[in-house]
Amino acid sequence: MELFVSEGNPHCLKVLSALEVTGVQCAVHYVNHEERVVPFLSRPALPALLLPSGEYLFSPNAICRYLFEVNGQESSEHSNQWLEWDATDLQPALLQALHVAVLQGKGSEVFQVLQGPVNVLDQSLSKGNLPYLTGEAVSVADIVLWAALYPVLSDSSLALGKCQLVAWFDRVAAIHSCQSAAQKVLQGKGLQGLKSYLQRQPAPQSNEGGECVV
Amino acid sequence: MALRELSSLEKYLRLKKPNKYITQGDKKVPVLQHNSGSPLVGLVTIACHLVKEAKRPELLGDSAESRAMVQQWLEYTVTKLNGYRKEDIKTILKDLNLYLQDKVYLAGNQFTLADPLMYFRIHPIILDLAVQEKEQYVNVTRWFDHIQHYPGVRHHLPPVVVLRNRIYPSTHH
DSSP, X not given: OEEEEOTTOHHHHHXXXXXXXXXXXXXXXXXXXXXXXXXXXXXXXXXXXXXXXXOEEOOHHHHHHHHHHHTTOOOOXXXXXXXXXXXXXXXXXXXXXXXXXIISOOGGXXXXXHHHHHHHHHHHHHHHOOSBTTBSSOOHHHHHHHHHHHHHHSOTTSOOOOHHHHHHHHHHHTSHHHXXXXXXXXXXXGGGGGHHHHHTSOOOOOSSSSOOOO | OHHHHHHHHHHHXXXXXXXXXXXXXXXXXXXXXOSSSSOXXXXXXXXXXXXXXXXXXXXXXXXXXXXXXXXXXXXXXXXXXXXXXXXXHHHHHHHHHHHGGGOXXXXXXXXXXXXXXXXXXXXXXXXXXXXXXXXXXXXXXHHHHHHHTSTTTOSSSOOOXXXXXXXXXXXXX
C-alpha cells in the first residue's frame, strides 16, 4: 500500500492525520502538486492511495475511511453522514474561504463565507453535548472535519465565536498524531503554506452567475 | 432529483414500504426520518441505509478495498455530477472512459450501489451525446448500456439507444 501526498495541500492533512491516528503501515511518498499519480484522472489529484489490488483511491474521505476500517474501526452511519456533508457542503465553502484568505488577502471575510457550515457543526456539537462528533471517542468523522478546518481554525488572526466548535477543535488538536500531520503538511507556515497549492486550483465557482447545469 | 433517485432505488431493492422523505435547504438535500434514532441527511447516507435495510450488504462492497471504492464513486457522483459546469462534462466523460476501460462495474467486477446512483446522475449527459461522442466514450456507453439493462435499475428514466456497432471510423484511442 502506498500513499502519495504533497506539502501544502489541505486534503493531504486529512489522510496523514488518519494514517498517524490509526497507525496503519503504509509507505508515504511526497510528490509535486502537479504530479499525476492516478493514471485515469486528467487533473492531478492528491492525496492518492495505491491499494494492494492495484486500484487507486483518490478521494481523501474514502482513503480515511479505508484506513480506519483496516484498523478495525468501521465507519458508522453517523460518521458517513459527516463525511458526505464534508464533501458536498463544507468543501466548496472551504475552498472559497481559502481562496479569499490566502490569494486575495481578505482574512476578515473567511467566516462570512464559512458561516453556514460552521453553524451546522457548532449546533450539532451543542445539541449532542458529547466530546466528539459521533460520541465519546474520536471517529473518522472527527479526523476528517478537524483536518478540513485546521488551516482556517488554527490561524489565530481569524477569530471565531463558536464555543462548542472551538472546544471540539482543540480537543482533536490535542491528539499528538494530528499535530504531527499538521506540521508535515503546513510546515509551520499556517495559511500561507497553502499558497502554491491554491494558485494551481481553478478559481472556485461563485454562487451567482456562471453556466451551471443542475 | 434526489427523491426520484431514492424512490427508484427503493424499487430496485424491493423495499416493501416506501419511505417518506423531506428536503432541506436551497440544495434540496434529502432527509429521512426513521423510527430508530436521529434523521439521516444526504443522498449517499440514505442510499447506504436503504441497502442495509434491504439486507443487501454486498451492494456496499465485499471487502475493505471494494467498500472504499464504492464510497469513492458515490462521493464522486454527488460532488462531480451535481451542479457541474458544461465545460466539465468532457473531463468527467474522458476520465470515466479511461477508468472503465478494464472494468465491468464501477467498483470492479461486482455490481454495487455506485452503479445505479452514477447511472441516475449521468443519464442526462449520455442522453445528450451525439452518436459520434458515444463512440468516443465507448467504455462509458458500454457500462451505461449494461446498467440500464441491469434487472430492476431503470425506473424513472427513459432508455437511451446505444449502438453496438461502430458507424464512424475509429479515430479516438
